[in-house]
Amino acid sequence: MVSFQEINSPLRTIMTPGPVEVDPRVLRAMSNPILGQFDPAFTTMMNETMEMLRGVFQTKNKWAFPIDGTSRSGLEAVLCSVLEPGDKVLIPIFGRFGHLLTEIAERNGADIHLMECEWGTVFDQEEIINEVKRVKPKVLAVVHGETSTGCMQPLDKVGPACRELGVLTIVDAVATIGGTEVKVDEWQLDAVIGGTQKCLSVPSGMAPITYNERVEEILARRKKVEKGVATDQDRVNVQHPIRSNYFDLSQLQDYWGPRRLNHHTEATSMLYALREGVRIVLQEGLKERFSRHRFHERALIEGIKAMGLTLFNEGPQKLPMVTCVDIPEGVDGEKVRTMLLEQFGIEIASSFGPLHGKIWRIGAMGYSCRKENILFVLSALEASLIRNGAKIQVGRGLQAALDVYEAGSLQEKENGKESTVIK
Amino acid sequence: MVSFQEINSPLRTIMTPGPVEVDPRVLRAMSNPILGQFDPAFTTMMNETMEMLRGVFQTKNKWAFPIDGTSRSGLEAVLCSVLEPGDKVLIPIFGRFGHLLTEIAERNGADIHLMECEWGTVFDQEEIINEVKRVKPKVLAVVHGETSTGCMQPLDKVGPACRELGVLTIVDAVATIGGTEVKVDEWQLDAVIGGTQKCLSVPSGMAPITYNERVEEILARRKKVEKGVATDQDRVNVQHPIRSNYFDLSQLQDYWGPRRLNHHTEATSMLYALREGVRIVLQEGLKERFSRHRFHERALIEGIKAMGLTLFNEGPQKLPMVTCVDIPEGVDGEKVRTMLLEQFGIEIASSFGPLHGKIWRIGAMGYSCRKENILFVLSALEASLIRNGAKIQVGRGLQAALDVYEAGSLQEKENGKESTVIK
Missing domain, CATH: 3.90.1150.10 (Aspartate Aminotransferase, domain 1)
Known part of the structure; x- marks a missing residue:
């Protein structure tokens, strides 16, 4: 039965839009022995990783941590935690990953409004802003770097305009984080999702995200702590609870925050990898x-x-x-x-x-x-x-x-x- | 800014119910260089891992692959792919992780029926079977090993009884897989979720699952391929699409199967780890x-x-x-x-x-x-x-x-x- 040999993966030169070659320092970091998830030595590393992620996202946001899954898990965590059934969302599509945002928002029961341009081009920022004014969505969800077409959508004017209009801006920066400017605070983006296996050169399997207090307010209204670990201080009845337990950012916050409320078991070795990956980015x-x-x-x-x-x-x-x-x-x-x-x-x-x-x-x-x-x-x-x-x-x-x-x-x-x- | 030092994690003796110490062979496997997700050298490893997982699950099921997330991501993937809004599910609770199953099923709109016994005890199998007969659920979802109470629920009679009654049995074997018998085929379990960070001694971050053709039939009815990669052969209108894109087993099948339809980017290093982990189990x-x-x-x-x-x-x-x-x-x-x-x-x-x-x-x-x-x-x-x-x-x-x-x-x-x- 067990005839398979040990792993002996060929050394490739990987020139794709991801996953790309991983820095050998990151590969070495992953071979460190495991720590328990509440071991102070480990929770210290979790905090350090949050601090360094803030640096990479160029933000002062309190919340910056990874979702334990591949990049699209980060997209889904943010969208399903923010979008309630019937919420209007506007999605400008200029490639495949705009369709992915649509797909995720749709499955969460959102009221979808699309604008599309030819693959290989991007939108004029004014076009997006005008459509935001017309549609009046709760959320604008937009891709920053479309690897499917090799295009990048400027967002420096879109973010501030949405803020002024009271619209939340959620950005897929999976391809761009760590490779080009993603100015979360300056561009006034409310939630941003990055990817590990592209410009961070960390293996696929984690999705660093950040979001601000506007998003946190929505989470607070939808918060529902699971019965196995809830205490009296936790409300149990919520009108539109987040449809996913795994991606429930309100619970993830309690796990990454000082309360350290048990949720999933943090992916130890991947956290080591991410910590070393963002450390390399900031050192460079x-x-x-x-x-x-x-x-x-x-x-x-x-x-x-x-x-x-x-x-x-x-x-x-x-x-x-x-x-x-x-x-x-x-x-x-x-x-x-x-x-x-x-x-x-x-x-x-x-x-x-x-x-x-x-x-x-x-x-x-x-x-x-x-x-x-x-x-x-x-x-x-x-x-x-x-x-x-x-x-x-x-x-x-x-x-x-x-x-x-x-x-x-x-x-x-x-x-x-x-x-x-x-x- | 970058004042954090390189990882130097202390060597612990970890005697918890997980995450536990990882076999050094697994840690070494993770330091292999990255491969692209469609590199034949990598898809071969994916297939080998599926084959070895079948051995660990003691099943001939076609489908046995990991979800890219921690153990509860596997629970959610199976439950949200199988349960449609209003579906009746019966959950026997004898510890915290029964509540977790409830929590996940509830968020997916299922009609929940519970039976509870004192923490520290388990159910007589006849009790469960009688309740199944009374409630007539679509699904019985039950924990096999409850780490919260140190109890194990026998299922060898429950599975066959449910099969006869036309009820699907979904089992959380996160704690037991690789440590004690989990006879998927012999016990006639329809979907089983394992954990990596416990008896498999692989880091947290993947959830191996298996399911049979009964589950596959449900997935086929709910299948919805995302627009960015769909072709004419893919239906677009589905009555109750799976609420999650990330956890949609019908899409994951197309990624793990011969069609190799792009979904997420498989977590390369974690797959190396899992492959080595199950190889060690079968070698022992x-x-x-x-x-x-x-x-x-x-x-x-x-x-x-x-x-x-x-x-x-x-x-x-x-x-x-x-x-x-x-x-x-x-x-x-x-x-x-x-x-x-x-x-x-x-x-x-x-x-x-x-x-x-x-x-x-x-x-x-x-x-x-x-x-x-x-x-x-x-x-x-x-x-x-x-x-x-x-x-x-x-x-x-x-x-x-x-x-x-x-x-x-x-x-x-x-x-x-x-x-x-x-x-």
Whole structure:
């Protein structure tokens, strides 16, 4: 029966929009021995992780902690805790993950209002604000970085406008957290959900979230402590209790807060991983980390273009950590992807829905966002395209990327400091 | 800002009903590099894990896979996928986790019927069967091992009776899986939820489940594929869609099955951990593993009694891997627990609800269930009780436990085989 061997996973170069390569420091952190969930040594780590998450989210919010599940568990926890049946929610859709927000809100009985734009574009912020004024929703739920289309929706004006209109802004920042600016407080976002397996370079399995006192007020009204652990101070009758026990933020608060009321058993090793992951982010520095992502994006883009390939989208709406490349005519995109994996051990992504078969998506996120990875994926892509009969500019991709890297090194030297950007 | 140091978690002896010590092989497995979720090297591991889970659950069910969340996420996934609003569910309660089942079913709009017995006892199976006949529920949801009271509910007659009556049996085997018999097929259980952080000795953060074609039929009727990935073959209008996207077993099946339809991003490192954890269980052998738990339980019980302490419950309904000890009169239970942790680095558990302050719960689960741990907890408990002024029989606890161990070694020798039980 037990004929399976021990794990011996191949070492891949992962250039997808997630999950990406995990920092070896994070992998090591996970091999620490287990602690009980109420062991002071562990609750201290929980508090430290909350403190560091506030730094990553650029917020003073009291609540910043992970949901024990993958990224979409964070989306569902926030949406199901905030949305009561019949609540109006407005969702601007510019890719697959807008549909996911819709899907989750719908299953929670919300009254859904959608606005859509073509995949590959984003909304003008005024458009969203006008629709918010027209629909008057309780909640605006919006994706920040759409990995499905490589687009990023600006939110710096949307957030403050919603605040003024008394509308809650809930943001899916799964793809962007730790890779580009997500200014929770400055943009006046009420709840934000991040992902671990992308720019934080922590394995999938946790979803860090943060929310402010506006959300907390809603939770307080819906709070229902489970009978096995409730005391007399806990109300039992609530009009619209949160439909999920696992995702009930009002109970999770009591577990992460000083009351330490038993709920789930915190995922110990994943918490170790997240703690080390956010520590690495803050040690690198947010600004430095965001510049690093932009810098390698530049090298990747120049390399792709010099090869004679075209980008699916470029310009201010482009997501810095995901680059979508048009699959050249006559080339079987999946054949190229298979060759990349089998010959080079490199993974890049295909796409969903209307873009399926039309574009490749190359991620450069977190620990995967390194010079050697960018150069390797460009060289492997060139070789695989030649092998698949594509007409490309041979030999130019790497030269263009190297130009970017050399110029970057030069500029760093002129600035008289050690290279922090180019790692 | 980043003043936090690297993780340096103290090495504890964890004798609670979970989370318990993780096998070092599992910790090492987690430090393997990440793979993409659709990398053939990873999907192979997913399939292998399913195959080994079938072995652990003693089932031929097609579906046996983990939910990416802690144990209660598995309970919620099964209950919310099976229960439609208004569905009758019968829940026999004999401890805290019966209340948890109630809580989850209630939030999903089910019509709840309860039967309760005193904490510390279990139901006669005929009682449950009679109540099933009277209530005629769609589902019987019942806890197998109640860690809150150290009791185990026999189900070998309940399952077949429910099958005959057309009632689905859903079982919370979080505490028992991998530590004592959980015969999914033989007992005719329709859906069973296990836990990782107890007898499997894998960190918290995954919930392995299994279910049969009866459950699958219900899922097929409620199936709703999300718009971002749905194709024409997927129906969109469903009368009572599952209220959760994250816990929708019909979608999870398509992710774990050959269709490999994108849902969440599987928690890579936790899957490595679970795969190694179940591999260890099957390598040890189910029968051998269950005997080991019974054997160390015997040593612990004899030691406790010889010390002059009394057990909260004993006899056939006792959960083999959790031993509940009455806190002697005049002793502050929490003071003793704190001393155990601070002086000895040992963790034992307090209790919930009506038992709070009255009993300690000592777990001996999975990797924590070892001779040196049993002997250490007995000696530390004796010393701490003396220090707290309790009247106990000094020096006798360890002698009684050693008697059990020496007799066990002798018996092994007489059976003419290498010791497999005493590890």
